[in-house]
Amino acid sequence: PTPPTAPAPPTAPNPAHETLQFTIDTTLREPTIVLDPTHDTGDDTNDNLTRINKPVFIIGNVDNDVSHIVVHIDGRDYTIENTGGNLAFTPDQPLSDGQHTISVTVTDIAGNTKTSAELQIEIDTQVQIDSVTLTTDSGVNDHDNVTNATRPSFEIATPDDVTSVLVSFDGVNWTPISKNAAGQWEFTAGSALP
Known part of the structure; x- marks a missing residue:
């Protein structure tokens, strides 16, 4: 007689392996924005008072991985490109005489966002003799x-x-x-x- 045979064990699955490299990035420096000292006119070149109605602003502390930069002037937003180092920005329209509030927001490729402290400047293009x-x-x-x-x-x-x-x-x-x-x-x- 033929001896009994056990069924063959099921074939074990072949294991699959995948390696994923990823980076956790939670850091981002707070940017700065200042009036270009050469555009701070008058006797005091550090008082943020200027007669130039399209002044240049210098943006600093911008990390290399920042992918989005927005300058805010009185509620209007201007998007600029990160070209590395300190960035120069000039509004495309003249600013009216009076006080203006400026800040800058940066976002990096990981989605971290930081906004600078507000900068208060005054535009004064008029002089009068009473x-x-x-x-x-x-x-x-x-x-x-x-x-x-x-x-x-x-x-x-x-x-x-x-x-x-x-x-x-x-x-x-x-x-x-x-x-x-x-x-x-x-x-x-x-x-x-x-």
Whole structure:
């Protein structure tokens, strides 16, 4: 007789292996944004006051893996490219006179996002002279701008942010003047006028 046979064991599955390399990235530096010092005009080049209405801003602390950069100016967004290092940005439209709030947001390839501290700047493209007064006005009417003084004196009133005033009698030769004890710009002709 034929001996009994056991069924063949099931074929074991062939194991499969796959290796996945991945990176965990949770770090991102906070970017900075400042007014380009060469565009901070006036006597103080660190006061964020400028007469340039399309100023240049410098963006720093941008990591190499940043893939998205957005500059925010008063709620309007400008997207710029990460070209590495410190980045320069100029708005495409002039900014109006007055205060403006600027910040920058960066996002890296891992999806981390950081926003800079807000930068407050002021655009001031206008200057005005409030009044010019002949202080040596003589005669019956002392407000008619008629004087017998051959070296007349004047007071010039300006807004508080005016830091220098030049005067001229001929439109060619300009002389800087200073403020008097009352805080008014004051000028007396250096020689007798014809």
